[in-house]
Each structure stands twice: as structure tokens, then as C-alpha cells.
Amino acid sequence: MPDHLSPDPLHILHEVFGYDQFRGPQQAIIEHVTAGGDALVLMPTGGGKSLCYQIPAIARQRAGYGVSIVVSPLIALMHDQVGALHEAGVEAAFLNSTLSFDEAADVERRLARGQITMLYAAPERLTTPRFLSLLDGLLSRGQLALFAIDEAHCVSQWGHDFRPEYRGLTVLHERYPGVPRIALTATADALTRTDIVERLQLEEAGRFVSSFDRPNIRYAIVEKKDVTTQLLRFIEAEHAGDAGVVYCQSRKRVEELAATLAGAGINALPYHAGLDAKLRQQHQDRFLREEGIVMVATIAFGMGIDKPDVRFVAHVDMPKNIEGYYQETGRAGRDGEPADAWMAYGLQDVVNQARMIDESPAGDEFKQVMRGKLDALLALAEATDCRRVRLLGYFGEHAVPCGNCDNCLHPPELWDGTETARKLLSTIYWIKKQNGIGFGAGHIMDIVRGKKTDKVAQYRHDTLSTFGLCAESSEAQLRGVLRQLIATGALHVDAAAFNTLQLTDGSRAVLKGEVPVRLRASVSAPAARKPRAGRREAKAASPAAATLDAAGLGRFAALKAWRAEVAREHNLPAYVIFHDATLAAIAERAPQSLDDLQGVSGLGVKKLEAYGADVVRVCRGPHG
Incomplete structure (x- = not known):
């Protein structure tokens, strides 16, 4: 086998994608899947998930296993990823509704001839009889290398982007048990991970969970x-x-x-x-x-x-x-x-989200899980x-x-809202006892602030013992207390009764003073931020070019202008041609020949052949 067609993952990383080393757990994942293992991969956005299936797909195609099928939920994403692979010299295609009958037939012919390394398709297309027949034909010829399921959290009812059509992907394990599968997502809590494993039948798969931290x-x-x-x-x-x-x-x-x-x-x-x-x-x-x-x-x-x-x-x-x-x-x-x-x-956000859960036609178990997820987000916000x-x-x-x-x-200044919380809860208790109905947050705040509105007068709520007890509190402070009481379960928003506030079992401990309520004084106007290291003083250049001198910035600007022209010609985003970091590395080198471009990160063999001469010309300037 020629060196340039080596199935070695590290060789492919360098030759096709122009990088010298893997990041984080990429190498372990890629080697596992290339060897035929199933995998569940959780890796944050920007962590390099795509390479975790693209390199095994290329490696397995070079080793004679045939085409890899990539399940992708969005047409726009398929278009750009296939375009990026073409730029890197990889034979990729998609089957979706944007293709004419003749174009789709041409893709199917190329697929049958073994001329495609990666084929992208949406989950609803993959599970159609016609597509499954295509897969059956590939399998019979030993030319079905890998299934990659991107955005795998869509399979889970607990996930934030649940798509029922992903449930049909169980057919992959049942119909093609010998073909390895890799499921990838950037976001899944423990409940969603368990659901992904169960729904996609990945119980025996290797699990690769990266740090979720995005320090930048x-x-x-x-x-x-x-x-x-x-x-x-x-x-x-x-x-x-x-x-x-x-x-x-x-x-x-x-x-x-x-x-x-x-x-x-x-x-x-x-x-x-x-x-x-x-x-x-x-x-x-x-x-x-x-x-x-x-x-x-x-x-x-x-x-x-x-x-x-x-x-x-x-x-x-x-x-x-x-x-x-x-x-x-x-x-x-x-x-x-x-x-x-x-x-x-703000408080209305809490009320709206709670109402949407309560009004959902879903079962009690689902609502309970969704309330728990909302509570976790409220805890983060507070x-x-x-x-x-x-x-x-x-x-x-x-x-x-x-x-x-x-x-x-800027550590927030805190204040003890326990007594204020008790006054608010007491007000809700007494008006329910007096009138037999609940009221919304605005009316409760009017009572404790001592505001004699028409509604307060109508229901004689100015006679309550708590009327005016929080006259010195601002509306923002009271809303903060109510927000936290809802967030901790000491108050409930009753969507069926016009978003009125109701006491819960958790109210009692707060009313008795057993549970403190500590809040930030204000989060509306944080103090001036300290500047980040390396933050741009001007917007003219990308952060990737922050260390370039004046001449380098000139080359960088010229390269970006050239890249924009190429991207328009190819109908692709500019970053698919070259990332800013690659252009900055080129601008710093000031190449005068193709040899000077060897080893630039993000510059693979195909891109060097396609664009190397133009890049050198641009860097030499108008008279070079």
C-alpha cells in the first residue's frame, strides 16, 4: 500500500488534516473505533469530536472495510462537513432532500462502486426501506465500515433536543450487529447518558467522557x-x-x-x-x-x-x-x-418555565425529571x-x-432574606385562608410593600397583619426572594390557576426560620471586569493574530481577503478553507516557497497542493 494511503490514524491526522498530534482522548477513541469497537463519546463543543469518527472512517476504508455512514440531524451541517472533507481530499457525500433525483442516483451509484468514504444522512432517511436496502447491499459485499451517530443526545427523551426519529436507529444494532458504532454528543447528564446507551443498545461500548470544562x-x-x-x-x-x-x-x-x-x-x-x-x-x-x-x-x-x-x-x-x-x-x-x-x-422566567412543565401533556415521571432539571438551572442562576x-x-x-x-x-454582596421570605410566605398563607384562592407575585409584593392598589382594596388585603411589613424593600429584592423560594421548592407556581403562588411542604421550614434564605444584593450591574490576558485592543484582527507584528498583520489581512474569495467560489464558510489559527501561523512564517509551508498546523497534503502556491503569492505581496 502506498504511504499516502496508510490506514494508520496518526498518519491520517497529519496527511489529511494537517495536525501533528491528537488532543485529549482523541487517540484512544480513534484507535478503539478503528479496531472495530463500539464507543459512546462525550466531548465538549470544540473538542474535536468530528475527527473521532472521520479518521476511523478513512482508516477503515483504506483497510478495505468500505463506506462509513454518518447520521447527522441537519442538512446545513451535512453540506458544510462534506465540503470540508472535500477540501481535505476525502471522498464524502450526503443523501438529503436538497438533491435532485439524478444527483441522488449518482451518489447511490458511487456508493455501490466503493467510491465514497463517508456518506451523511438524516436519521429519518436512514431508517427507510430504500436506504436499508442500500446498506444491505453494502454489507453483502463486505463494504459497510462504520456507523457514526452524531448529536446522540437527540435519542433521549431526557435530552434537550429530543428527536423521536433517532429512536429508529436501534435498527443499526439489530440488523448490522457486526458493524461498529460510535455515538457522539457534547452534552448529556447521567440520566441522558443512560438513556442513550439503552436506546442505541451500546451496553458493551467503550465509554469516553472528556472534561466538560470550557476554560476560555x-x-x-x-x-x-x-x-x-x-x-x-x-x-x-x-x-x-x-x-x-x-x-x-x-x-x-x-x-x-x-x-x-x-x-x-x-x-x-x-x-x-x-x-x-x-x-x-x-x-x-x-x-x-x-x-x-x-x-x-x-x-x-x-x-x-x-x-x-x-x-x-x-x-x-x-x-x-x-x-x-x-x-x-x-x-x-x-x-x-x-x-x-x-x-x-428574572422571576417571570422562573414562572414561565414552571408553567410550561405543568401544562405539558407528558406523564408525571417526565414532569418530575424536568422540574429537577429546572431546579438545577435555577440553582446555577442563583x-x-x-x-x-x-x-x-x-x-x-x-x-x-x-x-x-x-x-x-466580583464576589456578590449577600443579604439575609430569611425574615423577608417568612413575611412573603405568611402573606400567601393568610390570603389563601381568607379568600380561598391564590394570587400572583405582583399582588403579593404590593401587599407587603403597603401599596393600596384597587385589587388590594377589593380583597381587603390592607387589613392583613403583613401589609406594609416590607415597605423598605425594593421590588427587585422581593422578586429575588420569591425566585429563590420557587427555586428551592418552598413555593409553587400553579399554572392551572393563573400562575398563582402556592405554599408547599417545603414552606414550613422557612416559615419556622429553620432554613436561611441568603441572596445576592444585586446581579444586575456587575462591577467593571478585569481585562482578559491577550484581549484585543482593536477588532481589526482575529484573536489568533494577537501576537503578530505589523508586517504579519498585513499578511494575515491579505490571507483573510484571499480566503474569503475562495470560500465564495466554493460556497463554503471561510473557516472550512482555513481556520484563522492556520492563517496566523502562515502569516508569521512569511513563506517564500512551498517548502516554507511544511508543518503548518491545519495544512494537510490536499490543501497544500490546492492552495500552497496561492498562499505563497499572497504572502509575498503585490510585487512578489
């Missing part, structure tokens, strides 16, 4: 006041001109906020499932292919987004659980450079200690304080 991401959670103004200040102060994602709960909110940001001079686009499919695709393509776009979106946007230079992810509404929060914030800083995860949340320690602890990982989150950088 700085986590901050603020108290929601005027959230639009808060978001604008955050973007303008920290991320002017940067690419980012802003998540909202509703489609209406997405469109309103995108328009507001655009009106403030921010290059913002809306994205949600209600938009015309063509417009939605245009917006996603612009986000991937242009610099400095801020996507304002519902959670319909994001799975499989590989853009490496997203500098921030903001939530203006609270997600449903920590897995969703972690998955969404993990889309920031995939390039390893500093990034921010910023969230604003935490006065290290956010990262809390976040990693949820996934069963021990950590020490990071020194980089909002609580570590």
Missing part, C-alpha cells in the same frame, strides 16, 4: 431588569463588531430584538422556525460566511453550527435546563479564544459561588473555582 468561556448571569438595554450595553462594551448568538424564547421576541439591535447599528439577523425556509437559510449562510453577524434566534438555531469565532452567546430568557444552556453557550469560542456566556433572568464549579458539578465533574466567572471576579 467566561460565564455571567445578571438579574433581568430592562433586558434590551442590558444586552445592548453588554454587546457595545464587550463585543462591538463580534459574531454572536442571542437566544430568546419566542419568535415575536426574536424579531423585535433583532430589529432593535439593527437599529442600534449592530449587524443582527433574526432566525426562528416560523420564518420562510429560504430566508432562514440565507440568514444562517450569512452568519456562517460573513464576519461580525449577531444571530438573534430561538433554539431552532444552533445544533451543528461549527463557526469557530463566535465571541459571545447571550440568553435574554432562561433556557429549560443546564444541558440546553451548556450546549448553547458552547457555541461560543470554538477556536479556544476568549468568549462570553451572558444570561439575564449561585453566589463559582459558576463553573456548579456547571461542571451537574455533569458529575469536580472542579475548583475558576477565577474567571462573574462570581469569582
Whole structure:
């Protein structure tokens, strides 16, 4: 076998992808799967999951095992990953609804001839009789090498992106038991992992769990006041001109906020499932292919987004659980450079999430699990200690304080809210006893603050012993107390009774003063942040180019302009051609010949052949 077709994983890593060494557990995973073992891989976004199945697929194809099938949930992701593999010299293809009949037939012919190394397909297509017949034919010829199931958390009802069509993937083990399978996800707690193993029948698979830590991401959670103004200040102060994602709960909110940001001079686009499919695709393509776009979106946007230079992810509404929060914030800083995860949340977020769970048609067991997941997210939001320690602890990982989150950088001032909590709970108790019904948070706060509203007068709640007992407390303080009481289970939001507040079994201990309530004084306006090491003073260059001198920055800018032209010609995001880190390494070397490009990280054999001469020409300058 020629050296360039060696099935050795390290050789493939260098020859095809242009890297000299594996990261973290990549080598152990790749060697295990290449040898024919099943695997469950949990690796954070940006950790190099794709190589964990792409290299075994190439190695097994070179060893004569045939094609690997990659299960991918999104058409856009298939397109970009196949494009990236083509750029690296790997024969890859996809079968999805974007292909014409003739194009799909051509893929099937190439598949039958053994001309494809990796074939991407959605789970709903893979389980059709026609596709299974294709797989049967490959198996009969000994040409079915591997199944890779990406975004494997979608198989679990406990996961944040449950997709019922993933359940049909049990057919892979039942119908093709001798073909190795690798399931990969960036986010799964213990319950979701157990469900993945059971649903995909991976009981005998090797389990590879990487650290969930993303040390380059700085986590901050603020108290929601005027959230639009808060978001604008955050973007303008920290991320002017940067690419980012802003998540909202509703489609209406997405469109309103995108328009507001655009009106403030921010290059913002809306994205949600209600938009015309063509417009939605245009917006996603612009986000991937242009610099400095801020996507304002519902959670319909994001799975499989590989853009490496997203500098921030903001939530203006609270997600449903920590897995969703972690998955969404993990889309920031995939390039390893500093990034921010910023969230604003308030009492209404807690009420809304609790209501959605209660109004769900799901069974009691499912609701109980979802409430537990919401409680864990509330605990993270209310935490006065290290956010990262809390976040990693949820996934069963021990950590020490990071020194980089909002609580570590600026330890919050705390106050004892126990007496205030008792007054609020007493008010809820007495009005239920007096009127036989519950009331919402706003009315409860009016009573304890001594506000004689029409509603207070109507129900004679100004005669309660607790009326005006918290006259000195601000509404923000009272909302914080109620938030924590709901978060700890000492209060319940009754969605069936117009979101009224009800006492629970957990209320008694607080009323008796047995459980203290300690809260932060305010999380709405954190003190000025200390600058990160290596943070850019200007936005002209990528973080990857921070160490370049003036001449190097000039070459870097020229290389980026050249890369943008190539990306447009190939209809691919620029980072698929070369990552910024690769361009920065080239700019630093100032190559004068092809030999000078040997060993640049991210520059494999095919890319050196395709682009080496142009890269040298660009670096030499207009007169080179």
C-alpha cells in the first residue's frame, strides 16, 4: 500500500488534516473505533469530536472495510462537513432532500462502486426501506465500515433536543450487529447518558467522557431588569463588531430584538422556525460566511453550527435546563479564544418555565425529571459561588473555582432574606385562608410593600397583619426572594390557576426560620471586569493574530481577503478553507516557497497542493 494511503490514524491526522498530534482522548477513541469497537463519546463543543469518527472512517476504508455512514440531524451541517472533507481530499457525500433525483442516483451509484468514504444522512432517511436496502447491499459485499451517530443526545427523551426519529436507529444494532458504532454528543447528564446507551443498545461500548470544562468561556448571569438595554450595553462594551448568538424564547421576541439591535447599528439577523425556509437559510449562510453577524434566534438555531469565532452567546430568557444552556453557550469560542456566556433572568422566567412543565401533556415521571432539571438551572442562576464549579458539578465533574466567572471576579454582596421570605410566605398563607384562592407575585409584593392598589382594596388585603411589613424593600429584592423560594421548592407556581403562588411542604421550614434564605444584593450591574490576558485592543484582527507584528498583520489581512474569495467560489464558510489559527501561523512564517509551508498546523497534503502556491503569492505581496 502506498504511504499516502496508510490506514494508520496518526498518519491520517497529519496527511489529511494537517495536525501533528491528537488532543485529549482523541487517540484512544480513534484507535478503539478503528479496531472495530463500539464507543459512546462525550466531548465538549470544540473538542474535536468530528475527527473521532472521520479518521476511523478513512482508516477503515483504506483497510478495505468500505463506506462509513454518518447520521447527522441537519442538512446545513451535512453540506458544510462534506465540503470540508472535500477540501481535505476525502471522498464524502450526503443523501438529503436538497438533491435532485439524478444527483441522488449518482451518489447511490458511487456508493455501490466503493467510491465514497463517508456518506451523511438524516436519521429519518436512514431508517427507510430504500436506504436499508442500500446498506444491505453494502454489507453483502463486505463494504459497510462504520456507523457514526452524531448529536446522540437527540435519542433521549431526557435530552434537550429530543428527536423521536433517532429512536429508529436501534435498527443499526439489530440488523448490522457486526458493524461498529460510535455515538457522539457534547452534552448529556447521567440520566441522558443512560438513556442513550439503552436506546442505541451500546451496553458493551467503550465509554469516553472528556472534561466538560470550557476554560476560555467566561460565564455571567445578571438579574433581568430592562433586558434590551442590558444586552445592548453588554454587546457595545464587550463585543462591538463580534459574531454572536442571542437566544430568546419566542419568535415575536426574536424579531423585535433583532430589529432593535439593527437599529442600534449592530449587524443582527433574526432566525426562528416560523420564518420562510429560504430566508432562514440565507440568514444562517450569512452568519456562517460573513464576519461580525449577531444571530438573534430561538433554539431552532444552533445544533451543528461549527463557526469557530463566535465571541459571545447571550440568553435574554432562561433556557429549560443546564444541558440546553451548556450546549448553547458552547457555541461560543470554538477556536479556544476568549468568549462570553451572558444570561439575564428574572422571576417571570422562573414562572414561565414552571408553567410550561405543568401544562405539558407528558406523564408525571417526565414532569418530575424536568422540574429537577429546572431546579438545577435555577440553582446555577442563583449561585453566589463559582459558576463553573456548579456547571461542571451537574455533569458529575469536580472542579475548583475558576477565577474567571462573574462570581469569582466580583464576589456578590449577600443579604439575609430569611425574615423577608417568612413575611412573603405568611402573606400567601393568610390570603389563601381568607379568600380561598391564590394570587400572583405582583399582588403579593404590593401587599407587603403597603401599596393600596384597587385589587388590594377589593380583597381587603390592607387589613392583613403583613401589609406594609416590607415597605423598605425594593421590588427587585422581593422578586429575588420569591425566585429563590420557587427555586428551592418552598413555593409553587400553579399554572392551572393563573400562575398563582402556592405554599408547599417545603414552606414550613422557612416559615419556622429553620432554613436561611441568603441572596445576592444585586446581579444586575456587575462591577467593571478585569481585562482578559491577550484581549484585543482593536477588532481589526482575529484573536489568533494577537501576537503578530505589523508586517504579519498585513499578511494575515491579505490571507483573510484571499480566503474569503475562495470560500465564495466554493460556497463554503471561510473557516472550512482555513481556520484563522492556520492563517496566523502562515502569516508569521512569511513563506517564500512551498517548502516554507511544511508543518503548518491545519495544512494537510490536499490543501497544500490546492492552495500552497496561492498562499505563497499572497504572502509575498503585490510585487512578489
